[in-house]
Amino acid sequence: MTRGGTGSLSALFGIFFSSFAVAFSGAAAPGPVLSLTIAESLRRGFRAGPLIILGHGILEALLVALFLLGLSNILSHPAIPPVLGLFGGMFLVAMSVGMFLNLSKNGGGSIGIATAGLQELTDGSSTRSSFRRNPVVLGALTSLSNPYWFIWWATIGFAYVHFSVSLGALGVVFFFGGHILADLVWYSGVSFLFSRGKRRLSGAVYRGIIGCCALLLLLFGVCFVTWSIGSVVQDIDFSMR
Template structure:
């Protein structure tokens, strides 16, 4: 029979060997896990890039998000849409967007013809700001002038420009930030879409961008158009005054920034 002490020593060596094996096992497993995570992450990013390259539809939500980043910012077109919808109803929004998209299509044709550098000239930017600032002041003053009359008779004159024409003007000479946005942000996104998915990528990006304008401005117009029947005359006048003040403030900002 073996010695009990020898048995204990053998048991200790066995336990130590087992502990060492477990340590090595978990150490190797941890290393393998890190390698696995890195490879999975790399594979995921690669698949994402290939997905954008092979699936142009991925550029639709991209265009939507980029478009909303500009549409959601307060601007003269938003102020006009809200003010005009309070007096003329929810049909203002679609007509404003139609004029806006028509103007953006004109910008795209200019960029395609290589005239992008025209909008980058400081003299052109100064001219657009001067004309836009003066006309915005006029629109704001017309809004306040209308408030001196009864609301029913003042509504057609609060902002006398037709919504479709306003969509064009508020995307060009009345708001030079729109063509400048296309020069700095929009056109670069189109280049990325073309590099990864060619013409189809550009088409889906433009569809997403157009949807951002349609969803936002039509929603604002609908809510304001419904609001004129839900709110009192006093609040109606207050909203028109706020929007007119914003138009005047934006016009002054453009003139001061010359």
């Protein structure tokens, strides 16, 4: 292999491991996707984590494709994050309220009863409801609800894509491969631990964990809505001066 080829290969693996490390540190931070993964893993088992990340990954792949098509100026428009934060925050609040209502409806009882109640609430009887509660769809919608996810991609993510393009098509593949692998490793691990631990949980502990996840989703939703409204008000106030 030529020296230039060795350098290119080193750059490819460099961007892969760098992308993995940066994405892993972000995935490990508490957020809506983590709360969703814990709740869905207790209900669906290990497969919830990989399926949620599949939806998350499809959304990010589309975003990278838009960057490559030259739409970064539109995606980085300052109005985009507040709009996503507002509607995304409302989506998280609605999801958390539904979880709280279900826990209240089922009250006490065994973990099997609680699980059945969540299954009834989240799956629904209609095809449309089942689609909305599909973990792949939830993974994409929950990611899209987070304005900070969009800000990350408009800044750090775009810089990574810009650099990886200089290495050719393989550069983009290695960057995205490292990025999504980090998410898959972390959330699959979380899903595995909680799905296995479910067997040892009492109904009260199970409902407590679901309640905490619902509370976190509610807090994230309220914070996103508040941040979005604050950003709009600040922009209006600045433009009036």
